[in-house]
Amino acid sequence: MLIAKKTLCIDWRSVIYRLFKVLHLSISSHVVSILGYRESAHEGRPMLDESLTDEYIKRTPRSKKLFEKASKYSPGGVSHNIRYFRPYPFFVKKGKGSKLVDVDDNIYTDYWMVHMAAILGHAHPEVVKAISRQIPLGFHYGTANEVSIDLAEIICKNLPSAEMLRFCNSGLEATSYAVRLARGYTGKKVIVKMIGGWHGGNELQVAVTPPFEKPESKGILEEQSKFIVPAPFNDINGTASVIREHSGEIAGIIAEPMLGAGGCVPAEMEYLKYLKEVADENDALLIFDEVITGFRVSLNSAQGYYHVNPNLTTLGKVIGGGLPIGALAGENEAMKFADHTHGTGKGEYVWIGGGTFSMNPMSMTAGLATLRYLVQNPKVYECIGRMGETARNRIDKEFADRGIPTKSIGIGSLFATHFLREEGLNVKNATDKSNNTLKEKQFEYHFRLLLQGIFFLPEHEGAISAVHDGKDIDKLVEASGMIAEEMHE
Numbered sequence: 207m208l209i210a211k212k213t214l215c216i217d218w219r220s221v222i223y224r225l226f227k228v229l230h231l232s233i234s235s236h237v238v239s240i241l242g243y244r245e246s247a248h249e250g251r252p253m254l255d256e257s258l259t260d261e262y263i264k265r266t267p268r269s270k271k272l273f274e275k276a277s278k279y280s281p282g283g284v285s286h287n288i289r290y291f292r293p294y295p296f297f298v299k300k301g302k303g304s305k306l307v308d309v310d311d312n313i314y315t316d317y318w319m320v321h322m323a324a325i326l327g328h329a330h331p332e333v334v335k336a337i338s339r340q341i342p343l344g345f346h347y348g349t350a351n352e353v354s355i356d357l358a359e360i361i362c363k364n365l366p367s368a369e370m371l372r373f374c375n376s377g378l379e380a381t382s383y384a385v386r387l388a389r390g391y392t393g394k395k396v397i398v399k400m401i402g403g404w405h406g407g408n409e410l411q412v413a414v415t416p417p418f419e420k421p422e423s424k425g426i427l428e429e430q431s432k433f434i435v436p437a438p439f440n441d442i443n444g445t446a447s448v449i450r451e452h453s454g455e456i457a458g459i460i461a462e463p464m465l466g467a468g469g470c471v472p473a474e475m476e477y478l479k480y481l482k483e484v485a486d487e488n489d490a491l492l493i494f495d496e497v498i499t500g501f502r503v504s505l506n507s508a509q510g511y512y513h514v515n516p517n518l519t520t521l522g523k524v525i526g527g528g529l530p531i532g533a534l535a536g537e538n539e540a541m542k543f544a545d546h547t548h549g550t551g552k553g554e555y556v557w558i559g560g561g562t563f564s565m566n567p568m569s570m571t572a573g574l575a576t577l578r579y580l581v582q583n584p585k586v587y588e589c590i591g592r593m594g595e596t597a598r599n600r601i602d603k604e605f606a607d608r609g610i611p612t613k614s615i616g617i618g619s620l621f622a623t624h625f626l627r628e629e630g631l632n633v634k635n636a637t638d639k640s641n642n643t644l645k646e647k648q649f650e651y652h653f654r655l656l657l658q659g660i661f662f663l664p665e666h667e668g669a670i671s672a673v674h675d676g677k678d679i680d681k682l683v684e685a686s687g688m689i690a691e692e693m694h695e
Contacts, residue, residue, distance in 0.1 A: 301328030314661035317668035323523035327673035336575035367515040368535035377497035377522030378406025380532035383558035388458030390556035402468025402636020439635040460493040463508035468636035470622035470667035497522040527572030590619035604687040608694040622667035
């Protein structure tokens with residue numbers, strides 16, 4: 207397959223776009239989609255070689271037409287911002303095992319894996335079989351169902367800190383409810399969250415992307431955000447300073463044991479232990495956002511991996527078996543504040559849960575089939591973790607051999623390759639990622655992989671599933687070596 211070399215070129219798409227802006231001419235979303243241009247994605251950053259973009263457009267003509275059509279009906283052509291990448295995303299018609307097939311019949315080995323949720327791969331036979339049995343019984347009842355108890359039981363038996371849980375529809379809902387429960391339980395207002403931590407598009411959407419001091423979105427009220435206080439991840443001294451500043455006001459501390467959007471950055475053991483200690487000292491609840499890491503890094507999730515138990519845990523992704531889900535789990539003492547059955551009146555308990563499709567039997571069934579498979583086949587974690595470690599080490603070696611400094615990080619089956627500004631720099635938190643890495647090089651790497659039939663959502667981490675094998679990793683490493691050669695030239 208022909209992969210273009212790096213060349214100096216003028217990006218005519220950027221020129222046309224900026225000409226419209228300078229002349230104060232209106233430019234429709236349809237024209238923007240044709241240009242394949244997004245100002246926020248390009249501002250102050252080098253463009254891809256036009257030859258790479260042209261090759262992609264040549265391979266994906268139907269996706270291009272679909273994106274143009276989608277842009278007429280949906281702002282930006284997608285309903286999840288990160289699924290857009292320039293010049294436009296490819297549109298998928300099938301996912302099976304470790305592969306995706308787009309509408310132009312291009313086949314990709316998938317390392318995005320449904321936002322890292324598909325730990326068993328796409329359409330795993332055990333999950334398909336379970337869902338097929340449920341379909342004729344009904345998609346949803348709007349009432350209680352037995353399979354939800356079975357799923358709650360298997361979660362609580364394997365998640366170290368979980369004694370009770372409430373299901374919801376997404377990780378975003380789960381983190382929102384965790385914040386409310388922490389405030390209701392403690393009677394305090396401030397939530398400490400990590401810089402670079404992503405917990406969904408709710409009030410926790412503060413200091414997620416650089417510049418961290420700038421609001422993440424219009425419509426987020428300053429009055430609301432003032433109770434969300436960012437702290438530096440993996441930095442005990444910096445976090446301690448934030449804690450001292452808000453002593454007596456802290457309801458909860460929320461952290462991902464591995465920063466997801468912040469760069470696939472694993473927590474340091476001592477840092478998580480510190481968060482547990484300081485939460486207890488401040489009569490605050492420690493919340494682990496394990497929407498990504500829950501049942502992904504081990505059967506006992508990241509808290510089992512690190513041997514640090516939070517008071518509350520938010521879950522999603524893997525526990526839904528590929529269907530929409532969220533859950534808030536935790537210790538009895540805190541979770542019972544959400545119990546509305548004990549005669550407490552309005553405002554006397556913490557209202558969490560709800561949502562028309564919460565606890566729907568389709569998601570419960572898919573999640574139960576997935577977790578049962580993982581319980582019965584625990585060596586899955588050893589296998590995918592070993593492939594993750596192999597990928598991290600071998601990819602870095604391919605680039606190092608060509609004089610390109612990279613650092614591939616992650617936990618187990620989760621990994622991301624960062625392109626360092628210079629040899630020896632580290633990536634221990636989101637600030638390091640912003641200051642020490644070249645985001646445009648990571649985008650170029652992922653885009654070049656795409657042209658070789660390997661899919662990472664550009665600028666995001668990758669995930670290995672139970673249906674990937676050693677040949678897939680060999681192909682990824684070999685492709686990385688070819689790309690390293692091209693980027694070195």
